[in-house]
Amino acid sequence: MIEFFLDTISEIIELTEADKEVFINNCLIKKLKKRQFFLQEGDICKYAGFVSKGCLKTYTVDKNGDEHVFQIALEGWWVSDMYSHLTGEPANFTIEALEDCEIVVMDKEAREKILKEVPGYERFHRILLEKNYVATQRRVNSMLSSSAEERYLAFIEKYPQIVQRVPQLVIASYLGIAPESLSRIRKQLAK
């Protein structure tokens, strides 16, 4: 499944066969069964991972034990707790498989090597970061300016594949509402 990983990178930067070898020699494949953890809150996030198969949720747990979903990652998405990965501090996020997964992972050492040996990767990395940042800015904005119903409509527009595959209560949490509220919103919209 490393093919899909290399193809995805190739969409942004050109990779030679030699470049591809660098990735293959430095990345690992992790397999997770549904409900297993890629990362647990409090652990140090050793790996950044590219989801090559399956689906995961990234979330925090508040003082009442309630989950708040930050990200839902399908194939082609990256998962990590960036803060923890960069600083070596304990992670705030938990990352858990919603389905059986295959994840291409690299630790910091592997990334250093890739950055050194595949010069274009620096650019890929920056572009990915910029895209994620802009997307997160927009999410803040939608939370500031839109109702729950508007956010749900925007979500199904933007991520129809997620709506098909992921339990509603996970989507409700991502939107910042109770699952009962999402159920009501859907009923209302069905008319």
Added chain:
Amino acid sequence: MIEFFLDTISEIIELTEADKEVFINNCLIKKLKKRQFFLQEGDICKYAGFVSKGCLKTYTVDKNGDEHVFQIALEGWWVSDMYSHLTGEPANFTIEALEDCEIVVMDKEAREKILKEVPGYERFHRILLEKNYVATQRRVNSMLSSSAEERYLAFIEKYPQIVQRVPQLVIASYLGIAPESLSRIRKQLAK
């Protein structure tokens, strides 16, 4: 006031005198009076700016004409609509001076030159982006998991200088609540 700009960058990466010249030769200083715009929604964000004096708000305007504040930027902060700046598409954000400001600005061409002539700047840029991204992740999280009162308390803890300088209605908008609600929360906390 370019001193402050150079000093701030020097806190992250070392700059030689020659490096500093590169910045001085490629950046401009923009001055804005209170209520003037650094960027207006719909325009293309030509510049990224470093606030060397004053204070600005970055916000969107919704279909009812209501403002939603994404960022409050004091001295040392950067302002831009990153999406517009990177893609050349029209900006979603408006950036407006809350006080008379001095802003060190660079356009894309200037940045290209700086990146080429000051090799460490790439690293500075990446670190800044990473920090902003992590901060924005945390903001999403606080909106998902905390009440208005909790968010306000976290805000005054994190940004006491902003509380001193910026009208409450701007802070209320940043927190995603009505100014009346913030007023009531403050009254409640005063007890």
Added chain:
DNA sequence: TATTTTTCTTAACCTATATCAATAGTATTT
């Protein structure tokens, strides 16, 4: 297939925050 677990829906009720309107207090501008 039967059983257990998880997810979704519905209804009744509740609460945090919004909205509207009036007033008072502060800054700016003339």
Added chain:
DNA sequence: AAATACTATTGATATAGGTTAAGAAAAATA
């Protein structure tokens, strides 16, 4: 100093979305 903007406060009322609880439906597991 007066006049004109803004900004903050307060009270009355409204509402989106939360909470609790129960049952139905769907999915996973035995």
